[in-house]
Amino acid sequence: MNSSSKSPILPSSCLTRAEFEGQLAQRISSLSPPSDEVLLYWLGQAGFLIRTKQASWLIDPYLSDSLAEKYKGKHYPHIRMMPAPIRVQDLTNVDGVLCTHKHTDHMDAGTLIPLFQRYLGKRAFMLAPRAEKKEALTRSGLPSDRIHWISDGEELVLSGSLSVHSTLAAHESIERDNQGNSRFLGYILKISVNENTQVKHENTDEKKDTLTIWHSGDCVPFEGLIDTLKRHQPDLALLPVNGRDERRSSQGIPGNFHLEEALSLCKQVGIKNLIAHHFDLFEFNTIDPQKILLAALQNADSISLFPAQLNVEYRLRLRS
Numbered sequence: 001m002n003s004s005s006k007s008p009i010l011p012s013s014c015l016t017r018a019e020f021e022g023q024l025a026q027r028i029s030s031l032s033p034p035s036d037e038v039l040l041y042w043l044g045q046a047g048f049l050i051r052t053k054q055a056s057w058l059i060d061p062y063l064s065d066s067l068a069e070k071y072k073g074k075h076y077p078h079i080r081m082m083p084a085p086i087r088v089q090d091l092t093n094v095d096g097v098l099c100t101h102k103h104t105d106h107m108d109a110g111t112l113i114p115l116f117q118r119y120l121g122k123r124a125f126m127l128a129p130r131a132e133k134k135e136a137l138t139r140s141g142l143p144s145d146r147i148h149w150i151s152d153g154e155e156l157v158l159s160g161s162l163s164v165h166s167t168l169a170a171h172e173s174i175e176r177d178n179q180g181n182s183r184f185l186g187y188i189l190k191i192s193v194n195e196n197t198q199v200k201h202e203n204t205d206e207k208k209d210t211l212t213i214w215h216s217g218d219c220v221p222f223e224g225l226i227d228t229l230k231r232h233q234p235d236l237a238l239l240p241v242n243g244r245d246e247r248r249s250s251q252g253i254p255g256n257f258h259l260e261e262a263l264s265l266c267k268q269v270g271i272k273n274l275i276a277h278h279f280d281l282f283e284f285n286t287i288d289p290q291k292i293l294l295a296a297l298q299n300a301d302s303i304s305l306f307p308a309q310l311n312v313e314y315r316l317r318l319r320s
Contacts (some may be wrong), residue, residue, distance in 0.1 A: 013211060013235035015273035015304050017157055018313045023092035024049075027313070028056075036193050037317040039213050042308040044082055045105050045281045046218065046240055054161045054195050055095040057214050059187070059238075062281075064110025065086055076251065078285045079125070085310050092119045096158060098127040100169065100217030101184045102135040109139035117141050127156070127164060131181035136263070151181040160198040163190045167228055169217040172244060172254040186216040188232050193318065211235050211316055216270070218254070220244065221261050229269040236316050237262075237271045239280030242287055253285060268304055273316065278310035 019026050024041060033039045033053045041049040046060040063086065066077035088111060097115070107128070116124065130149040137144060148156055152168035162210035168174065169184035176182055192199045194209035210267040214234040219225075239262040244255020256278055257265070266274050279286040292307035299305055306314065 002250065013273065013316055013318055015236055015275075015306070016314065016315045017306055017309075020311055020313055021149070024086040024311070028093075029090075033083075034317075035195065037315050038191055038193060040063070040213075040238075040275070040314040040316065041085070041256060042275075042277060042310060042312070042314075043085055044091050045311075046100070046215075046238075048215070048238060048277075049086075049091075049094075050191075050213070052161060052191060052193060054192070055159060056093060057162065057189075058091070058094055058097045060100055060106040060217075061097065061115075062080075062105045062108045063112050065082040065106055066108055066110035067104050067282075072106070076253070076282070078282055081280050081283055081286070082310065088115050089119055091115060094124060096121060096125040096127065096162075096163070098187055098215075099129075099136065099214065100186060101129060101171065102132040102139075103218070106218070107132070107135065107139050112140045116146075122146070125158065127158070127187070129181065129183060129185050131177040131183045141230050150185070152185060157199060161192040161195075163192070163199040164188065165232060167214070167216070168222075168225070169219040170222040170225075171256075172216040172220055172249065174222065178198075184212060184217055184219070186219060189213045189215070209318070211318065213238065213316070216240065216257075219287070220255065220257055221265060226265065226268050229265075231272070234269070234271050237266055238277060239265075240273050241276040241292065242278045242285055248285065259287070259291060263295065263299060263303065263305070273304045275306050275308050275314060279308075 033051050035053045039051040045062050048059045050057050063084040071078040126147045130151045150166045152166050155165040157163040165188040167186040171184045188200050191211050212234045213236045215238040240256035241259040241262050243258045278290050289307045291312045296305040
């Protein structure tokens with residue numbers, strides 16, 4: 001071997017998947033996450049349950065049928081293609097809920113009100129866009145002091161094991177309120193996987209024992225996004241890939257990344273792990289998951305791509 005040749009630089013983290021049988025509620029009640037891993041479970045659409053040994057959080061959970069009730073008899077009836085994988089009452093150990101914007105499949109009163117009012121203690125927080133205060137208060141039933149408000153470019157340390165940096169999102173367009181707060185957000189989660197190491201503010205260079213996950217919210221490519229992400233170097237991206245077109249836009253249904261755009265973005269930023277989601281919930285707003293599986297094979301040399309699936313546990317860990 002030529003002494004001048006270099007070994008390939010391995011990514012700092014590794015994403016794997018494991019299928020499991022039975023109910024998600026049973027899985028999370030019987031399995032304690034390893035101390036050095038972050039476990040993720042898809043809840044449908046853009047929803048995820050994220051667990052570590054120290055804590056667990058929800059992002060954009062939609063676990064009710066409130067949209068089917070709202071749009072019954074309409075052109076797009078919003079009938080579920082898949083059942084909710086877990087009941088609200090089985091999520092009693094959640095420490096916080098993060099909502100990226102006010103659309104009901106991301107900020108659902110049918111999920112949030114019973115979750116906060118009946119099953120979570122007063123220690124549980126909500127994170128929501130400052131631009132959507134009225135909707136967040138109404139749909140959660142929480143007092144304002146239980147909700148952390150945020151806009152793009154801001155960071156909050158929410159616990160010893162979690163800090164969140166908010167990124168701007170363009171749900172086909174960028175929208176702001178009169179005070180300049182963005183209505184659509186993404187969240188970069190910096191998660192400590194060592195109970196003896198606390199996450200630091202972003203202005204420090206401390207990254208030891210920390211995994212970084214970016215949930216884009218509903219988003220399409222826009223100028224400046226790549227530069228923002230390069231500053232944070234996420235280990236994993238959770239991106240909506242249901243695409244967009246004139247048919248849906250003309251009916252008031254804004255779209256998201258095309259799969260090819262999501263892959264290109266990750267490659268330009270250097271994100272090595274991607275879970276593609278936001279499909280198979282409503283038949284008018286989905287893509288064929290087989291396209292994701294094919295793209296995973298075609299891009300296996302540059303990125304670990306997985307379609308979001310039920311009864312699958314995604315495990316993100318630092319390389320030893």
